[in-house]
Amino acid sequence: MRLTIGGLIIACSALCASATAQAQNYPHMLDRMNEIRQHPGQTADAIAAGQERAQLCGYCHGRDGNSVRNHIPNLASQNPEYLLKQFHLFATGERESYVMEQVGRMLTADEMVNLSLFFASQPVTAQTAVSASKLGREKYQNFCFACHGEQGEGNRDMPRLAGQKKEFLIKALTDFKQGKSARANSPMVKIMRAVDSGDIEPLADYIAAMP
Ligand code: HEC
Ligand code: HEC
Numbered sequence: 247m248r249l250t251i252g253g254l255i256i257a258c259s260a261l262c263a264s265a266t267a268q269a270q271n272y273p274h275m276l277d278r279m280n281e282i283r284q285h286p287g288q289t290a291d292a293i294a295a296g297q298e299r300a301q302l303c304g305y306c307h308g309r310d311g312n313s314v315r316n317h318i319p320n321l322a323s324q325n326p327e328y329l330l331k332q333f334h335l336f337a338t339g340e341r342e343s344y345v346m347e348q349v350g351r352m353l354t355a356d357e358m359v360n361l362s363l364f365f366a367s368q369p370v371t372a373q374t375a376v377s378a379s380k381l382g383r384e385k386y387q388n389f390c391f392a393c394h395g396e397q398g399e400g401n402r403d404m405p406r407l408a409g410q411k412k413e414f415l416i417k418a419l420t421d422f423k424q425g426k427s428a429r430a431n432s433p434m435v436k437i438m439r440a441v442d443s444g445d446i447e448p449l450a451d452y453i454a455a456m457p
Contacts, residue, residue: 272334282363293364295360296361303349307319319410319411323370325400325402341432376412382451386449408457411454418434422435
């Protein structure tokens with residue numbers, strides 16, 4: 247897979263510099279997305295274009311955004327503002343991920359908008375093989391809900407968590423807890439200081455099992 251992506255990167259290396267510069271203009275992309283969302287016809291066109299481009303993502307995130315790998319996040323039903331913002335963070339290097347930084351370089355600002363609208367429109371499949379944790383529920387409904395919602399639905403650039411992959415959740419929460427450089431500027435780093443390491447797995451169980 248890395249080879250395939252590598253080939254694509256070389257193929258578009260010159261074009262991509264301008265795409266990355268555009269990608270960094272997050273407020274502009276957000277305005278564009280909000281404008282499109284006011285018109286049902288434009289939204290449908292953007293979703294269709296996003297679906298086509300999403301072929302590039304299917305190997306890892308699933309064609310419909312239901313991830314086919316446990317350490318890779320679902321994108322289906324995620325809030326489009328959050329998806330768009332993560333593209334921006336990957337493009338600027340504020341959020342570090344080798345693969346997603348490469349993927350980001352292949353996309354124009356319009357494609358990022360289209361992809362965000364497409365994945366947001368896809369239903370997320372409920373996780374199996376996770377059992378809702380009572381302790382996790384208690385911890386979650388204690389204060390995580392304030393930003394991520396009682397049902398884990400999130401709000402704009404506060405991500406939806408419900409139905410997310412357990413292994414990805416554990417990795418993300420552990421990285422936040424340890425203040426790893428990959429997402430060191432995230433507000434979650436401070437928040438996780440108040441959470442015991444032992445509560446991470448119960449939290450992940452509860453969140454993954456949320457419908
Ligand atoms: C080779 C595998 C791979 C491919 C292909 C790939 N991704 Fe990713 N993506 C990942 C991994 C791994 C992460 C998690 C990064 C991390 O947090 O460490 C990720 C994270 C993301 C995130 C952040 C989601 C979140 O919940 O925080 C978004 C958005 C995203 N990818 C969008 C896309 C899109 C859109 C495409 C196609 C244009 C794509 N990715 C292609 C592997 C991939
Ligand atoms: C003050 C608001 C706030 C609170 C409270 C909060 N979060 Fe977050 N969380 C965010 C924001 C904003 C992000 C997205 C920014 C980022 O980290 O990339 C996020 C990101 C996350 C992510 C990464 C999701 C992804 O798809 O990459 C996870 C997992 C998460 N939060 C879990 C939790 C848990 C569990 C709690 C409670 C212990 C919690 N959050 C409390 C605001 C909050």
